[in-house]
Amino acid sequence: QSTGEFPLFVALAFAINSWFLVIVMAAHMIIYMPIMIYFEEKDLIRRFGDKYRDYQKRTGAIFPKIRKN
Structure with missing residues (x-):
């Protein structure tokens, strides 16, 4: 499932x-997303190695990294 859908x-x-749905979805984002990101990143590191590690340095897991130019 794409994190962009949440x-x-x-x-x-x-x-x-x-409000019930807001609370359920917010809890889902707070609890499920970090777990999903953890396992997905382990798999991507296994599959792509240093290329993915370089990508991680340039990109945020949930929000884009803001770079100083």
Whole structure:
């Protein structure tokens, strides 16, 4: 499942005015996403090695890294 879908679900919950759904989706993001990222990154390091490690240095796991120029 794409991590980009979760914020959309939370926004949908706000749009339909469902606080229950907002809380469930926020909890899902806080609990599930770090676990998913951990296992996915282990797999990507195994598959791509140093190329993926270089990519990790340039890119944020959830939010883009802001670079100083």
